[in-house]
Amino acid sequence: MIAGGSSQQPASDPIPSHRLTDPGADSAAERVVEALRRRGGMASAPEIGHDLGIHSSTARFHLNQLVTAGRVQAGRENRASRGRPRTLFTLVSEPTEGPRSYQLLAEVLVSHLSRQPDPARAAVEAGRQWGRRFAGHDVVSLLEGIGFAPSTDQQRPGRIALGHCPFIDLAIEHPEVVCPLHRGVVEAVVGHQVTLEAHPGSTCFVTE
Structure with a gap:
């Protein structure tokens, strides 16, 4: 697209991805949490102990610790039959779970930019600031990774066709912001x- 004649070497991963590792992810408590998830989010201490191959009292200890931390709730089982009701532990929904609303977030930010005195200029600068982290990368590969489906024009060197817009809904509603933002990224x-x-x-x- 634009880097048609660039001497830069194509980057193997134009959009770096970083996986953050929680040092406690393999702790006993996390294994108990995972066991609860496998049982649909609710289980008794003996059931968790059986699944993990540990004594039920050990499982109960970790479950109570999770209750104290606010990650699990404890309650008595509702049962019609005779006998002492079991204590059931229920996994509390975590902040990272549930639906995402990135479209809404994008709409809020684009709407904010559209109300600036010079929306296009503000959008170009926002795109440039974000794009600087990829300075020197192969721009066609970058656009491909974002989802623009770019293709170079063999008849017109330095001209790139964008066959798809991954932000089409916002681009149609706010072209004065979204399109200049794309230009800023490329620049x-x-x-x-x-x-x-x-x-x-x-x-x-x-086009360059």
Whole structure:
């Protein structure tokens, strides 16, 4: 697309991904949590002990620790039959679980940029700031990784067609923000200004 004649070596991973490791992820407590998940989020101490191959009192100790930490709730089993009801431990929903609303977040931020005195300029600068982390990468590979489905024009070197817009809904609603933002990202990657022929809903083109 834009880096057609660049001397930069293509990066093997244009969009770095970093997996954060929790040092406590393999702790006894985390194994108990995972055992609860496998049982649908609710179980007794003997059931967890059986699943993990540990004594039920040991399982109960860890479950009570999780209750203290607010990650598990304890309650008596509702039963119609005679006998002492079991204590059941229920996994509490964690902040990382549940639905995501990234579309809403994007709409909020784009709407904010659209109300700036010069939305296009603010959007270009936002794109440049984000794109600087990928300066020197192969821009076609970067755009491919984002989801633009880029293809180079063999007849016009330095011109890249964007066959797909991964942000099409917002681009149609706020082209004055989303399209300049894309241009800013590309400019930061290639290190100079580029031309963007924006056609939200159709093929767009970027040219050095």
